Amino acid sequence: MLNLLGDVWFDADGQPQEPDWYSVLSLPGAHLHLYGKEHARAGRKMGHLTITGPDVASVKIVARRAAELLGLPGLNAI
Numbered sequence: 044m045l046n047l048l049g050d051v052w053f054d055a056d057g058q059p060q061e062p063d064w065y066s067v068l069s070l071p072g073a074h075l076h077l078y079g080k081e082h083a084r085a086g087r088k089m090g091h092l093t094i095t096g097p098d099v100a101s102v103k104i105v106a107r108r109a110a111e112l113l114g115l116p117g118l119n120a121i
Contacts, residue, residue: 045113048088050086051114051115067109067113070105071105072095072102072105074094074095076091092109
């Protein structure tokens with residue numbers, strides 16, 4: 044599971060952007076859960092992404108790719 048904080052809704056310059064859900068949801072086993080909050084802001088939990096798969100190794104690969112697509116930092120430990 045990857046937590047989706049409001050930071051994902053902003054680019055590197057702080058400008059609003061819609062995350063590339065199409066690319067993320069095209070990944071095998073990706074399931075998006077948004078909480079319906081109207082306004083995103085840095086650090087605010089807006090939802091989460093779960094990844095399912097046949098084994099831990101394949102789920103880790105997909106999770107890393109999803110994190111990369113969303114610009115999430117610090118997933119080297121996965």
